[in-house]
Every structure is written in C-alpha cells, then in structure tokens.
Amino acid sequence: MKIILKYILTNVKERKARTFVMLLSILLSAMLLFVSFSIGVSYESAQRKMARGMAGSATVSVQSVEGGIYADDIPALPDIQTKAGIVEGTSLYHENGYYETVDLLAADMEALNQINKPRLIGDGEVTAFSGNQIILPDRFTSKYGIEKGDTVTLQINGTPVDFEVAEIAAYDTVFLRHTRGATALLPLETIKEVLGWEDGYSEFLIEPAPNSTTGNLISELKNALDNGRYRVSEVVNEAQIAADARQKSMPFFLISFFSLTMSIFIIYSSYKVITLDRLPIIGTFRSIGATEKTVTRILLLESLFYGCTGGVIGIPVGVIVLKGILQGMGKSLSQGIEIPVVISVPGVILSFAVAVIVSLCSAWLPVRRASRLPIKDIVLGRVEEKHIPRPLIVGIGIVLFIVSALLPHFASGTMLYLAGGFSLLGLIAATILVIPVFTNIASAGLERFYGAVAGNEGRIAARNMKDNKNVTQNITLLFISISAIIAIRVVGNFVTTYISDVFHGAELQGFADGHMKPEFVEQVKEMDGAEKVLPLYVFKNNVQGNSEPVSRLEGTDNLEWYNSMFALHYTDSSMSEQAALAFASGERAVIINEDCMKRGGFSIGDTITLSNGTSGNFYVVAGSFKSRATDAEAIIPSMYAVSDFGASDYGLLAYTAADPDAIMVQIRALFGETSNWSRTVEEFNNDALATVGAFLQPMHSMTCFILLLAAVGVINNLLINYIQKRRTIAMYKSIGLSNRQNRKMTLIEGFSSGLIGAVIAIVVSYMEIQTIFLVAGPKISMTPELDIWTFLVAGTLGIIVTLLGSIVPIFKSRKMKPVEEIKFE
C-alpha cells in the first residue's frame, strides 16, 4: 500500500501543470457548488430577516380581533422568552409633491431591545426618548437630506405633526422592511397620543424560550387564549420565504450545473490522456501479476486524491468567496444591511461528495478501459482506440438532439421539470456526439477559405482539424463553456429584470393611485406633453365571479391601450382581438387572469356572474391573460363598472408622456394634500432595484468564476492537445516546418476551434435558454429578451481564450527537439 501511495504521490508531483489544472477545476466546481447552495440559504436567511422586520427574534404574533391587547392578556407560559407590546400606525411624508408612506412604530423599549434592538448610527443607545421625538432609518434620512436634530412633518390621519429627529438608525432591525416606504420609531406615549390609541397595544410579538419551538408556542397560546377574541399567528410565512429564495437562487444552480458539466469534461479528458501516458506502467503492473481490479483501483485512488483535495480546499475557498459576495451585496444595498453568511452542513457535505464523485466517475471510464486492455498489446505498444462507426454516433446524436429540443414542449406539470433537466443534459450530450462530424464539415469549408487567404499553412491547418480528436475535444469544452456563460448571463439578466422590473415590456411611464374624479383625469389629459392617459375604475376585494372572490376588478374604456400599458400576455394570441371585439360590441365581457381562471374553474366563452353582494350581472369570458404589471384579476368595460357596480371616481391612472417626470410633478400638485401613491415607472424601478437588485449582483461575480473555470479547462485542453500533438509537430518539423509556419498553423487552428466552438455554443445555448424558459414559463408572465451582443461577446471571448491558450504550445514547440519526439514510438 505504501508503495502504491508513493507511486500516486510521485505521479502527482511529476505532472505539476496537469495536477494543478485538474485540482483547480475540481476546486472551482466544489467552490461554485458550495456557494450556490449557501447563497440560497443565505438569501433565505436575509429574506426571513427582512420579512420579520420589526419582529427580530420574535416568531409569534398575538393580536386582538377587536381593539387593543394588554400585557396581562398574554398568559405567563414557560415557553415564552420575551413579549414585546407594540403600537403601530401609519403616516405620510410629503416633500415636493412626492408622498412616501411612513409606518409608525412604538414599543416597550426594554422588551424591544431584547427581541430586536435598533442599531443607531454611531453605535449609541436609545436614551431619554420621549415627547415628539422620532428615530428614522438612514435610508430615509439620506434620501431627503434629513439630519439628526431636524424637524420632520408627518401627516397622521390628515393632520400634520412635527417631530424632532432624535436619532438616525441603520436600515436594519425594526427599520428593515420588504415593502416600499419607511418605518419610524416613536416613544410609546407619543404614538398613543397622536393616534388617539387608548387600548393597550395593537400587537404582542413573542420570542419563544430557547428550548421551545414556534409551533409549540403557537399551539400553547391558542389553547390558553380565547380563539374568538385573539388571533395567534406566525410572524412570517416560512414557505413563502423559501419559495422567494428558491426563485432568486435559480441562476446560481444553473451556474453549478454548468460548472459540474465542465469539470466532468475536464477531468474525463485529462484522465484519457493520463491513462494513455500510463499505458507502459499499466502494462508493467499487469505483467507482474496485478489484476484488472488492482490497476483500476490504483488509478482511481489518484483521482480520489484530486477529488478529496479539491473538495477540502474548495469549500473553505467557497466560504471566503461567499463572505466577499455577501459583504459586497450588503454594501450595494442603499444603506447596507447585514446579510448573514449561512454555512449549511448539507451544503458542505453535498459539495464535498460531488467533488469526490465527479472526480471518481470522470476518471472511471478511461481507467477501466485502460485496465481491460490485453497485456500483450500494452507491452508491445499496439493499443489502438476502438473505432465506433460514425453514422451510428451521428444518428444517436441527431435523434437525441431532436428529442431533447422537443421533449419540454410535450410535457406538463412535474414532468415538465424532468423533461427540462433531460433536455439540458440531452442537448449537451447530443452536441458532443455531433461535434466531430460538424468539425469535419467546417474544416472542409475552412480549408478552401484559408487556402485562399492564408496559403498552404492555412489549408493544412484546416485539413489537420479533420478527424482530429484533440481538436474536437477542444471544441467540445469550448462549446460547453461558452454556452454556460451565455445561458447564465441571459437567465441572470432575466431574473434581475423579472424581480426588479415588474413593468418590463409595459408601455406606461407613470401611474397615480388614489381617488380621482373625471375632472382630475381631464386635467391630466390636458397637461402639456401627456400622450396616453388611461383612467381605470378599481374594485378591491368586493366583487365575486360566480362564488369566487376577485381580489381586484378594473374597468377600462380602452382595452387596446390597457393591453399595451400593462403588457397583457393573452393565453392565446387570437384572444387579444377576440377580447377587443367583445369590449367594443357593447356586450358584458370580462377578461380574467390565468390564476383566477384556474381558481374559479372558468373557461373562455363561459358566462359568469360578477356581483358585489347587492347586484349581479352575467358576463361572457372573452379572454384570459397574465401580466406582471397589474394585479387586476378581472377587467370589464368601464360602462359596466359604472352601471353594474356604481363606480364614480377612478382608482388608478396610467400614462405615457414625452416627459413622465414633469407630468408626475403636476399630478402630485393636483392631488395636493389628498393621500395618493403616484410614481413614474423609473422612480418605482429605482426603489425596487435598491432593495432587490443588489441581491442579484453576486451572480455576475459568479459568472467570472465560470469564465475562470472555462479558461482553465480550455488551457488544460490546449496543453493536453500539445502533449498529444508533440510528435505530430516534430514530424512536421522534420520535413521542413519552420517555427514561423508552426505559429501560423497553431493560431489558425486555435482561431478555427474557437470559431466552431462559438458557433455551436451560440446555437445550443439559444436552445437551452428556450428550454429553461419553457420550464419556467408557466410561472412567469414574460419572455426573455435575447441580446445578440451577449451571444457575440461570449463567442468572441471563447475565440480569444483559444488564441491565448495557443501561446504556450507555440513557445513550447519552438524549444522542441524533433529528434527526441520522433525517434521512439
């Protein structure tokens, strides 16, 4: 055993460059996988932190069904660690016609400090907090240029109240929120006074004792409290948080998928060369009595070494990278919130296991093949690779490619995910099978082209690519790398857009949410520069379709504008015209969003009753849609919103204008002191980006690691290529190939490999993206925009990497002594 270990370590030491590349690829894969897992968990943790906001370590909320709740109402259970009574209210901050909701919060400071202590800027303590004092988050104060000691005026129940800014706190703890607006902390007595609250507290937040669970505490409280008088609930919806985190970590798993695919290929191709190199040693082992099994084990032990070392180093490196990424992410959020680095044990175990398994499995195939070779052939150096008929391989490749491309189109439900996974793997596998034939066809075309532009060296370089396994191996790795970068980039950009830009594709440039009389709308239409102005009647939670509640019903007199303003995606493209005709004909027609259709069991053409409890009318379902720009579940002609549901004021107005900001200023002026929520789309997106955009920044950092892995793989391949080509180069040199000619041929070959790899990658990544969005399609209401530059830049990068990778072989072959390479077989 000692001798075998010594042999393995000597191998590792002797092949420094190859060992380094193999280790680096496994290390990067383990690291990427670990970061992908952990970032999902960290996201989840940060989301939980944001969703909990004011609750901090409290996980249970108790409210009274009617009125307030007193401290004595909460039973003294041993499972309660801390209970903090809070009073909440709402106010409006108004500056330059811009309204922002400021939620007011007050609590027993002692209890609050235990469950969620506010972090003041300058690390001070909240002391002598009384009277009309207020603590505001720095995110809010910096936005409006407010300093400590300044006076701010808030509209509370329509009355302006002045507060002195006592402290400025970090956008964290009670101030952290996952919705727009800000939270302000007031003294308990003050909030009661300004809100006119006389009834104890509005809510109790309870932290379970260390040995208790949230579930236990909830059931104990439910048992102890009168169900009719009190509502006991969990502070945050854990399932929703997990689902949100999953959505955001999707691109990271895509990164892991591609990095693993690349690693498998890098290790597999390295091992193919290693086993070829080791054939004489394998022959020696076998000739002195080692069995097939022993030889396989010896070689696999070496790959186990790579797997374990890569995993052991990769995971700590992953921790450092994760910390860096999360720190950067916190900083890029406008005021910097702390996002915890969560290192999950399953993540560590899985990443390590994958590093070892990938390393072992990738090595197993070539090792097994080598150890099964007849001893005589190995010793006599007569080993030739098995020739598999090409038509068979190409046939399998083409069939697999077609099946992979089509399968997701025919699957639905859970099967769609399986079909999507199969399709992604299938497209890659099928392409690998077809690449040799594609390369041969391309080399035939390039032979003529290079013959004309680069002379005989170009012709020979192109000709050399035909039936050349090294070249196809290079192209394969390059294709996997480039397509990975393209897919990750496109999906990543899509997720950023999807999460941070809900109005993506919608035409509206601004909206006003508030009560608006018809005259108000007329005045907006008259504003200089206003283009399309679309007023809507809005009914929230007071309409039912048959017996199904409709959370939001809107009435419009211009469905065509509505379609474009809110980017409605009809289930079937013909529905757009059908719905427009139905609305124009004057009949009672309704279009319903897909979720509501499903919930209510409606079908197109059905006649349903829309009622508000007092009256009901029959409406024909003229279409179904999905849209991210509107929450409306049903849309009807405005004339029926008036006649059937008694609408008088508009509830929402969307507009387009030459200068949306100028219109917004005038709209805010029109509202005056009336409560409203009016934003240009740009303002809205900036707000959204400030909170969620930063979460996706790390993905771009991760793309760099994928690029690094791709570069490592390509350089590894070019080195392998050089090792295998040394003899061929020596042969060429022996018949008169000069260094200059060799340089020219190597560069042409590198460029051509890059070009072919890039073309294949662009086509395949386009298909992969189609698959990814086909699988994600049912859950999203938008289609990805494919930027041609993403494809071209990734392709060009691939070509540059191959050209750069050609430099080492060029220099190595300059120093080559042909005699040493060709004298022996």
Added chain:
Amino acid sequence: MNILTEEAAIEGKNIIKDFQLGDTKTRVLKNISLKVIQGEFVSIMGQSGSGKSTLLYILGGLDVPTSGSVFMNGMDISKLDDEKMSRIRRQNIGFVFQFYNLIPNLNVAENIMLPLLLDGKKMRDYKKPLKDILEVVGLSDKQGHTPRELSGGQQQRVAIARALIGNPEILFADEPTGNLDSHTGAEIMSLLQRINKERGQTIIMVTHSPEAAKSSNRVITVSDGLLQ
C-alpha cells in the same frame, strides 16, 4: 545507373556532440569528420548508444553539434537559423524514420505532398510528380487511403515517397527496416537500392542490420563516438 562523382553531397568536420543528463555530461560524438559523395549510398552501423543516429540527425540538420560543422553545397548548415534550416529540410533533404512518422489524419497523397505544401507549392501543379513517385514506391492505388489503412511496409513506402517528392539532394534514413518483418524489410531495402541506382539519389542510412547494409556502397561504423 549509379552516378558517382567526387563532389561532396555533405561533409561533416570535427563533429562533437555532448549530452547533458542531470549533472553528467556525456560526449556521444568525439570529433568525427566524414564526407559523403553525391550518388553514394552509405550505411552507418554501430552498437546501440554508439552515436550513429546522433550523427545522422546532425548531418541531416535535425540536431546541432556541440562543435564542428556540417557543409552542404559549401554552406555550414549547422549554423543556420530555424527559417533557413527549415527551407533546407523542405528542399534539399528527405528523411525516413523507423516509425514512419506520417500524419495520421492526412491521406497518402497529402502526406507525400506535405514538404511541397509547406514550401508554398500548389498541389495541383504537382500531380505528375506525385503520380510518378507513387509508381516508384508501388502505391498508385493507395493515394486516398489514410496511414491507419496501410500495412507497416506500405507506410514506410509513403514515408520514402514523402522524402523524395521534392527531389532532395540527400535522403537520410534512420533504421528504415527496424519496425518491419524481414520480408518487408528486404522489399524496402530493395526499393532504396533501386532509387539510389536509378535516380542517383544520395542516401545515408543508419541500420543495425548487416543484411540491410549490404544494399549500400559504403559502410561506416561508429563505435564509442568515433568512426572505425
């Protein structure tokens, strides 16, 4: 027709070759001088490690001496830069190796034409010489085949054709029958002999085989880095 003139095809003067192996410097060739006349067929023999192949590669410009000179057409080729030496290898020298050294993914015709292609010549302009050389080596029906579709003897014939396509002044052969069975080896030697006689081709060959050496006009023996 064997045309022998007194003019030297190649001349090596005071060739010394040292090899560095770790800290040890080994002198493989110890001041060797020799002259090969145009049209001559010379065999270099010697035991393993005697330095015969090293001498051949130095004469053929694939290796450089530690000191000494190699003259071809009055020019010291051991001092030439890569570009000039490569041109000489394409135009003035042909090499045949023990292990054929053909490019596996090029066919017979392409392998044979390689030196001319590297010299910037057009394949279409050399159809006749290609046909002729294929006839000489007896492979007229194999020009579209790849090396792996040929026997060892046939591959060596392709290597000989490749070495001769540019009408080189000298053909160097390093154990051309070393990897062949005795019958095929004899065929190859007979081919080389025929080429030497009929085309007046100067040939310098390294061989272990006294049988093969019989085909040549002169046998030089290298022993312990010196000519015997």
